[in-house]
Amino acid sequence: EDPIKIALVHGLSGSSFEAFSKQAQTGFELGIEYGTGGTNEINGRPIELIIKDTQFKPDVARAVLAEAYGDDEVLLAVGATSSGVTVGMLPIAEEYEKILIVEPAVADSLTGPDSNRYIFKTSRNSSMDMQAQALALNPDANLHVATLAEDYAFGRDGIAAFKSALDGSGAKIVTEEYVPQGTTDFTAYAERMFNALKDKEGRKVILIYIAGGGDAPGKIQAMEPSRYGIEISMGGHILPVLPTYKRFPGMEGAVYYYFEAFDNEVNAWLVEEHTKRFDSPPDFFTAGGMSAALAVVKALKEAPDYETDTLIETMEGMSWDTPKGKMTFRPEDHQALQDMLHFKIKVDDAVDWAIPEKVRIIPAEEMNIPIGRDNQG
């Protein structure tokens, strides 16, 4: 039988994010394995993965994606790692009229107006991150928040989503600080936030939303915000970064995935197999990659034929099981709605990293994720 070709288009060289891509690809392979019961076949056809490197360059990404669709004649493609690169890839899917599953790039805009009906997105988006983060703070009128984010679209959009989630709860934003990307010294901004918060009555929180390095939380923590009764809050992170969270015992926030927090059959298999094969638990891009693969498997199993339009039809509104529970492709913009984890940091000297202990799972329905575009219209 003809193999079913799937292209994995990720950044594999040229940036330190290449490690994320590798997690996603490992996850994808595991997902195929799990989804096909180890046969690696769907409807009797073997699955062939074609790996492409975007080199983290949008132009390269466009070329290799076009190549995958045009020359390798893949059925669909999965990718890419960074949002900028992925934005560049969107029109190629439309041009070739083939499906692109976005994983693990996060930006909301990937399912926004510039997107198109060939795009499905299994990765969570920034709105989910920030809304979950807001919910994890249990906002009420007593809450005062100062936000710290990087000064570009990602940071500003994130804070906007956060604010909209606080709307109506009575919580107040006392100041919004935006730092240039790549900032490493946060003293000045911390002073500004301290000055804005210190005389407020009630719960005082500094919300940190910085994707890059710089270790803003650690540096602000070192200035001992606790002397003003100020807490720090931020989202979770990948395992290699979690050791630095040991400095924030008791901190609450929200994250996309932590291997111990989700209790389901898929996750149990993933954790067991991953630990067996790689001697370490799966990280969150691994889970993401697996979710994407499981979506593909389910769609291919269910679709009557593999014409793109049929596949789109199959996938719109489709729900499937993933390591983090059930996900559903929203028909309007093809974003997969999914649960998030509200955690509290626990420090255990026997574990290398700080453990984001489950407080609760924030169900997808609880979050009001704006619809980016309407593919139905």
Place this chain on the structure above:
Amino acid sequence: MQNTGTLIVKTSVILIFALLLFAPFLFQDVRSLEVAARICIFIVLVASFDLLIGYTGIVSFAHTMFFGFGAYGAAILLKTMGPGWTPVILGALAGVGVSLVFAIAIGLLSLRVKAIFFAMITLAAASVVLVLASQLSQITGGEDGIIYKAPDLFKPATKLLTDADGKVVRLWGVRLNGKLAAYYFVFFCALALFLVMLRFVGSPFGTVLKAIRENEARAEAIGYRVVAYRTAVFCLSATIASLAGTVYAVWLKYTGPDTALSFAIMIDILLMVVIGGMGTMWGAVIGAVLMILAQYYLRDLMGAASEAMTGIPLLPELLAPDRWLFWLGIIFILLVYFFPKGIAGTAMAWGEKA
């Protein structure tokens, strides 16, 4: 006066242009066409950088900035005004305008200071523009960049020639569609800009640039206003880089920091100009071709090599496709070390001796 080395270099360049001219017919896969278009753009970009570094001896790290101005000019207007030729032309003009303003400001302000300080100032300026592009995301799309549509002529669905049934005519198996038109737009723009630059370097103006590179004080003493010439060539090369940016933006239908502004592109340009050979123009062509082929195909080659080596210790590790940049770096060092004049320069000098 033509020696064999020079002859070989010039023949290869002409051959390269011939291959580029027939690329859509010779290599009928998607990636090849992308690669060919990218080569065309970078030939112009690298050659315009060579005007600075190779001919005049000015080290600037702001070349991608100008490239970016051109690209963003077209991109922003195509996005806001919709596809068409007017936004392309206006965008090109806007890009050139902004580039000129920056080039003149930087030039007048700092072409008098030590060469190395100038390099650092351009580096700083470029990095500020890069961050600004990501901060002004309403206009520039920020980190994610902008996608937009090119003029209708370049739509893949556009039929350049139709047969009796109204289907696209195929010539040697190639569909005569908008994609082809877009490629030839890129190719001929690049060719024209390259020829213009060839003209520049052969003119009296070009010889003055070389004189400034060789001995600035003496050039001034025999009557050339060095600062004026430097500023002029800085503006000139900025203009050409900006135009190249516009063409690339039209081709890619996407513009973002990583395709038009990032420091990685600057390094690519440097690598290309050095590998090809500075101060020759021909070198730009050779450098751009080799580097881009490496970027797109070295990985694959290494993957194959790595697989072939399985079993042998260490080698497969080092040949792992993701380490291709490592090898590129080493090749680059060896080139600078053993062929300081680059491929074209070395070939031409070798011909001189022979």
Place this chain on the structure above:
Amino acid sequence: MTALTTTLGRAGGVNLLPLAVALIAFVLIGAPSSWVTLTVAGLAMGMMLFLMASGLSLVFGLMDVLNFGHSAFVSFGAFVSASVLAGLGGWLAADSWALNALALAASYLAAILFGLIAGWFFETVIIRPVYRDHLRQILITIGAMIVAEQTILAFWGGTPYSVGRPAFLEGSWIIGDVSIEIYRAFAFALGVAVFVMLYLVLNRTRIGLLIRAGVEDREMVEALGFRVDRLFIGVFMLGSALAALGGAMWAGYETLITPHMGADLMIVVFIVVIIGGLGSIEGTLLGALLVGLMSNYVGFLAPKLALASNMILMVAILLWRPNGLRPAVK
């Protein structure tokens, strides 16, 4: 005008610039506790920059070698020391102050040792053929930077690497409303020590002179009886070791490091050296302190300008003094 210049010169000239900046900031900021916090943080940040810039200043200012690969030494220093700290995790986590300090010292020594060896290698293999040729220096060291970054990626992987920090360097001293990060105070002390050492080596011995002379006319220095080749290797090794130490220190400050951390820092490090003026370690210190203070003040007073503050500072100073604040070489 001349009278003003001479009065200023007698009072300390450009050396007073950081003081002047601090005074102006005091007026603008208003809140004394914030001002002290910012000033102390800025000075410490300056010292950390100085640590990383001093090596560059040596090879760039004195030997006229434009080493873009300097950033690789910074990154390597960071990763080597972080690995040693990870290896000595037991000591670091121990309850004994002495063991903590020992682990830290070992990690710095490892970084320095690495810097020395790598510097030796770098000088002999990469730099030697391109002395006096700026363009080739830029190019060949950019090549080296790529290779070095890839090597780090291959060794340590691309994920951010977390750096241990001894307990006694965590936290801050709180005096009233002023907070002084302990790690910064430590960095400040280390920076001062390095500065004093360099100052003595360069000003109390003929080494500084020899380096400059050797750059200008190597053969003549040899004809005067000095082994320029060994001298240059020595300087380069020292410069690399300083970079590695700076990287190790920065790693402790950042606590999470990535292979391109050195490259990210390079622009500001270059700015420091240029502001200071080529060839003088005093100038580099001055430049570093200015950059450190300015970025903190601007960040507090006008966050929008923070992005360009270094750039504006550099351009302003170059317009005022085209050779930097205290160039040793004209």
Place this chain on the structure above:
Amino acid sequence: MPSPSLVTKDLTIRFGGHVAVNNVSCAFHPGELTVIVGPNGAGKTTYFNLISGQLTASSGSVLKDGTDITRMSPSARAHHGLGRAFQLTNLFPQLTVLENIRLAVQARSGDGWRMFRPVARMRALTQKAEHYLEATRLSGVAHQTAANLPHGDQRKLEVALLMAMEPDIYMFDEPTAGMSLDHAPDVLDLIAKIKADPTKTVLLVEHKMDVVRALADRIIVLHNGELLADGDPAEVMSSRIVRDVYLGTATEGAA
């Protein structure tokens, strides 16, 4: 006597506390060759630098045909007809001899800003350059890179560049220094030819007394930056003061 083509009025330059050229006022006339002598460090080269613009005067002025050029850049002065050859060879090392000279020719003709015409097709430029190659007997090495020339030929090229600028005022700074006995006469003949043109003014710095005697119409003596003597060669050279500060005693006969 025609009106002076070049005048320096109270020309002074200070370097820190040191006054390298001190209140030098002097006029030079077309058709006249003035030799400038003086001990090392007297300020001869500095005086040239002030006239041709490599240095800008602290005070005083330089007038060319009545126009004040004191604040002009070297290139502007070159356009006003001041030409200068350097004491230390100062060429475009990686360009060929022909290209070196063509640069000077085209600076003179003002073609430097033409961007589209290939130089190769501008016959007039090349012909003129070839003319000066012949005049300086450098035709044989026209296509060699300047850096590869023997020392003597480099000195000749230095002079050829000045000739090709076709200035009104020629300034030579020790043109024959380090030139061997078989090369020097070529250059001296050239200078003699220029001197024969009544519209040209020539300034020459020279330490070799036989050269001075053979060429000078007039000698001025600089010492410690000041103008010490000015006048007829024989008279100046025999004056006590010049013997004291400049010539010494022993070598006079031998030089």
Place this chain on the structure above:
Amino acid sequence: MSLLSVRNMKTDIGQYAVLHDVSFEVPEGGVFVLLGRNGAGKTTTLRSIIGLWKPSPGSVTFRGEDITALHTADIARKGIAYVPENMGIFGTLTVDENLILATRNGRFDAARLARIHDLFPALAQFRDKQAWSLSGGQKQMLSIARAMIEPRELILIDEPTKGLAPSIVDAMADAFREIAQTTTILLVEQNFAFARALGRDMAVIDDGRVAHAGSMDDFAADTALQDRLLSLSV
């Protein structure tokens, strides 16, 4: 025994053979003059002695010790100073710094410094000036002063009088005479009058070979020989 002996020296620069066969003996004390036309190989000979070019074959022996293979710095430390044709001034260093580098231990011997300042007053006047701004002649003086700031065994001097005013040339002749009482000088010179006034022994190099060697007095007397070797005819 002679202080320095050069035997069968053949030196190539790149692919060019510059010296073919140079041999001569420099006796201890006094001034030994090397004469020769432009491009004859005089400078190359000096550079081969100080180790900046490596002759092969051939040998350079200093006080009976073979120094051919030594590093330039080690040769210099044996007490040989070199004043190159291009003066080798460190332009970014001050006059005093230039001198201090030439001292053995980084300190001036007051008497020697005074003697130098006496001989070349300009060097006293401009002690703290950066050397690039000196006039051509002043640089030449500084270069010679560097060779005199320490006691040496042998000084190699390449065309010191080029570009110097006549009165300075006089003073320099006196200085050389004085130095030569304690130190041997190997002098390369084009200015024959100057050379004749100083030299005791001499050799003429022509086309990379020693064309003549002997005493200066004999050579000065033989105008035919001078004519043939130096084309000095007036």
